[in-house]
Amino acid sequence: MTVSIKRLNASQSDFDSELAKLLAWDDSVDHQVNETVRHILRDVKTRGDQAVLEFTEQFDRLKVASVAELEMSQRRLQEALKAIPETQRAALEKAADRVRDYHERQNQKSWQYKDEDGTVLGQKVTPLDRAGLYVPGGKAAYPSSVLMNAIPAKVAGVGEIIMVVPTPDGVVNDLVLAAAAIAGVDRVFTIGGAQAVGALAYGTETIPAVDKIVGPGNIFVATAKREVFGTVGIDMIAGPSEILVICDGKTDPDWIAMDLFSQAEHDEQAQSILISPDAGFLDAVEASINKLMPTLERADIIRISMADRAALIHVADLSEAANVSNRIAPEHLELSVEDPEALLEEIRHAGAIFLGRYTAEALGDYCAGPNHVLPTSGTARFSSPLGVYDFQKRSSIIGFSAQGADRMGRVASVLARGEGLTAHARSAEYRVKSHE
Template structure:
């Protein structure tokens, strides 16, 4: 099936907000059966460790092993993968890794302190996590770019150890994924997937070490498991379907825009692609491009389902209104395919990543631009940020009062503590006050 129907909306229509809300609605609730299954798996891994991991790996991935240690990939195997992949693949991975590392090194936060006039020292100590876990999809979907985007910021942050899990159904290993892990200097890899892999990382087993934070994409079982273990460990986010929103002034080649919309639609049927333009004729041209280019796509059925189900072409009065609609949507990926993107970006408040100008295809951001491709979805760009070095660092407050400072601020603390009825607090501070 490659026939496609594209929704058309106008910001001028009376029910625009209602129609837009309906378009953006995505049901992320997990059915009871998935919840029950994931909780059972997590309980089993928590209580039975390696034995449960082996049992579920055999059941879901058809991968038999005598021990979880047999499922660990050696450093030699990683290096062999790096040396065996085609030269152009290795060079592309290394070029992408260099740009990702260069960008993320600029995010590195450092500790700081300052001193009051009375000698009191205040500040913040910034420390990396001890251990991070990275989930990488496997099987039919293999994403070496995901390895680079998750592991490199952790390494830049100074994380002590990176544990990667990747499912290998029926024992099929993707060499590009292992090569990317070698380039990103991942410390250990286990060929585990699903909720059992998340449980192993969160709780630890006899063989898999417990981590402090789990990052990386996965299917509904992985996402549900990450939601369940949050609190025991940190997680990056609960990601919804991929999204792209393009604002165009009508002067970009319509085939380019159609293909940019396809670049997200081909992920899965729930992905969302939206074009906003003040030029109605241009929207018509892009719709024509969609219809003419669709039959040429390898994943035409998936793209058609995504475009028909969740895409829209939206007409607005001008670019300022386009920005207002974009802020309402808060997209994961936002392309500003306009003459003066610098002016338009001033009006943008909510977006995971912003792609400036006609030549900046979102696909470049997925692989090799440098900024992270792990981005907030489903409107969460209103309060969330891309994955970065800061996700692998934590901050501790530093407080060091001098005698004079303890006397001065102790009087303030005494009044506030007694006002709250906490006498021990008050007296603890009062002991340091000069009588």
């Protein structure tokens, strides 16, 4: 069964409206989901451990006497690391090394300077005390997500990382636990859903409250993160996965088709877009899509994603391709062209940018080094990949000398009185020498 991919041409009169339709995604949350999540969060906030136990039994069919029984020991994490095949362990360790090396280069330092009258100004960078990491469980196994979220927190100097992962029917995924061991996660609780988010946000008798919650989850987890934002920080509310490929028409069309599939296989709402000035190449890639799709294990998901949300866009040249890409601000952007560095100069908005024909987006998902937690749904226009800076905060340092307080106190006085805030003004004026 062939799939007909939507075709757009940047020169057509209705291109803007058609592009808007293509990108439209309903991120509204079902009223019932909202109510369910709010009920769970209220219950966890007020009843703590007991609520967590009841929801874990209800949703994960896991009955235990105490939340303490849901905590995985460090010994258990090490056992998981020993239990997985050596090839998997080696791959996890290599990926972790690259992720750690990249993020160590992001580490911010505190700084200070003195101005001409001896006043000290600066910035103090401090890590969060505690971070919470949500990891999907059940049939899903995302050890790469553990590495990408936990390692930047460790590099930032976070005091304690608390991981939560659901284990429906008590089924534990050793690959996820092994990744937690490699990444240095401090505590792991086998709970999930909105109740896990609530426990991390508010704290219970057994699970400590955290300062920030990161990591992907289903609609209930995403809704819960949205609800607790303000009590704690969160990384982002992620939409469906996205990939945009700009190609000059000289890359193997099978390669490009498979790159598009790499995001389409996530779920039916994922979006895969190819932009090229070569109309014949668009035809060739569409042929590859229909040739290769039946060979894939997740073909049913990919078929729906490609039919509903994919597009092949014809442009006049690579410069116009960059312009269209900037309007889309994709999560993942591949520059599969002869001179990617030159085209990079024209790219302003993208979560991660992959340079050249040999740089498959999948490498970035697992082992390139940069973080795979990226802004989606056009939010790359104003936000960035997860990084060390997301687990650090900055405090301003201000230390006036007597001379500085005299000089700048006069300025503050004028501005404060202009705003009608006389206590502000008088507070500054007390340090002005003529006031003495």
